[in-house]
Amino acid sequence: MLSVLWLLSIISSVPFFAKGDVETSTFYGVQGTGHPLIIKSFPAIDNIQSELYEVYMEPYTYREGNSRAISDKDKQKNSLAQDLRPKSAVAVVTGDGISGEITFFQKQPPAGVVTVTGSVTGLPPGRHGLHIHHAGDLRQGCNELGDHFDPFLLQHGGPKDSLRHVGDLGNIEVGDDGTSEFKIEDAFISLSGGPRSILGRGIVITENEDDLGRGGSAESVRNGSSGKPIACGVIAYVR
Numbered sequence: 306m307l308s309v310l311w312l313l314s315i316i317s318s319v320p321f322f323a324k325g326d327v328e329t330s331t332f333y334g335v336q337g338t339g340h341p342l343i344i345k346s347f348p349a350i351d352n353i354q355s356e357l358y359e360v361y362m363e364p365y366t367y368r369e370g371n372s373r374a375i376s377d378k379d380k381q382k383n384s385l386a387q388d389l390r391p392k393s394a395v396a397v398v399t400g401d402g403i404s405g406e407i408t409f410f411q412k413q414p415p416a417g418v419v420t421v422t423g424s425v426t427g428l429p430p431g432r433h434g435l436h437i438h439h440a441g442d443l444r445q446g447c448n449e450l451g452d453h454f455d456p457f458l459l460q461h462g463g464p465k466d467s468l469r470h471v472g473d474l475g476n477i478e479v480g481d482d483g484t485s486e487f488k489i490e491d492a493f494i495s496l497s498g499g500p501r502s503i504l505g506r507g508i509v510i511t512e513n514e515d516d517l518g519r520g521g522s523a524e525s526v527r528n529g530s531s532g533k534p535i536a537c538g539v540i541a542y543v544r
């Protein structure tokens with residue numbers, strides 16, 4: 306069982322979900338947990354995917370690999386405190402005339418929000434997709450980094466969508482001077498071990514704007530139709 310995020314995608318026609326809109330049902334007081342159980346249903350997209358259901362419990366206080374929530378008592382134990390120290394990482398991104406740094410900070414690993422702060426110069430003005438890809442192998446420049454990092458085998462989406470690739474960080478804005486300064490807070494990515502860890506993976510800035518999976522095509526739900534990589538780097542721990 307994936308203890309951090311329970312994701313279930315099934316072909317189904319459960320009668321209490323209406324078709325067409327995203328529906329959310331919350332069941333409070335799930336026995337033995339004290340947390341609400343939330344079920345979201347997402348409508349099917351013709352010829353692309355069946356209906357999707359996301360089932361999860363909030364808050365996400367489950368330590369990866371553990372089937373029980375983190376208690377205050379756990380946090381006091383040294384072995385766990387070791388794992389729960391803040392973590393930092395950086396990616397040095399380069400492209401043709403493009404350079405910059407993207408830093409990552411997670412105050413409360415493994416499930417806490419990650420703050421992503423970027424400063425990149427030499428980019429074409431406008432909006433550009435920002436994605437974490439599966440691999441961090443730069444031997445072929447930015448061209449062999451695989452697809453968007455997607456450990457839960459979902460379709461492409463925007464950073465605010467509940468169902469998305471873990472690597473979907475949306476778009477960055479680039480000013481007329483070719484510079485982008487951005488700060489993103491994301492609760493999907495993690496700097497710790499486990500299925501959502503982005504360490505060692507590639508981060509890519511694309512030539513076009515990401516349509517966040519709303520373009521109505523197979524390409525849109527795979528990579529947001531945001532075109533080729535124009536800059537990339539590898540996400541690495543900071544000592």
Ligand SMILES: *[C@@H]1O[C@H](CO)[C@@H](O)[C@H](O)[C@H]1NC(C)=O
Pocket residue numbers: 523524527528530532533534
């Ligand atoms: C985006 O997805 C489409 C459709 O699968 C594919 O043809 C295209 O090469 C992908 N683009 C990138 C940059 O991977």
